[in-house]
Amino acid sequence: MKTLDNAAPFPKGFKLNVTRVIKAPVDLVFRAWTEPEQLRQWFSPDEVECRNLTADIKTGGAFRIHMVSKKGDHIAIGKYLEIIPNKRLQFSWSWENYAMPDSIVTIELEDLGSSTRLTLRHEGLPDQEDAEQHTEGWTEIVEKCVKRFEEQQLTT
């Protein structure tokens, strides 16, 4: 699985949403994200090794996650912006090796009893139009354009 091979500067106005229902109560999910000993155990996908993880879990606290894939080292860094127990975790995200503006990751948790709905939003810093017009992220448009273009290719 290709991951993080083309880490490019995070574009403004970019929004990516991932939603998942996790079969665990909300407090367990929250703690998995906010206890460094737990984070170390699960963070980062299979083909990426999490070599070192430090996190100071408090508003303004910093984290550093050293990941290694076949393509090399990827060190994610950031600061915690907002921590609301069992509800919300927000942190900035950028890559230590590359000079780039921060992006923001927001995790919202919804208590569903024995399960939790987790919504992860990864967005670039808002651009001017975004802030003024609350336009939707443009990921959907890119995906739509590529899809329609490919459909066209099939019919010509």
Added chain:
Amino acid sequence: MVKCSSRLLDDTFSALADPTRRRILEDLAGGDRCVTDLARPYAMSLPAVSKHLRVLERAGLIRRRRCGRLHSLKLEAEPMKQAAEWIEEYRRFWEASLDRLDDYLKQLQARPKL
């Protein structure tokens, strides 16, 4: 990190940062258009639309063709595909991390309570 494709992506992302340009690209995804037809829905002057078109052309997202007196515009898929790939990489990264979270919590809950 592949430097040159990063610059291409930068141009693509700058082009996409504007809502009018996004709508123009969506329109062109439905097929080639001539400039006047494309500009019609927008409450802005033709020169203003042309300015957006030039940004899109410079980013390689659209191509202009002259058919007699008409200029027709065509969506170029390659930069969009690169942007889509880039988005997909991040999506896969987060999805895979959440897969791991799911597995981890499943195992955690399966452990006998002390």
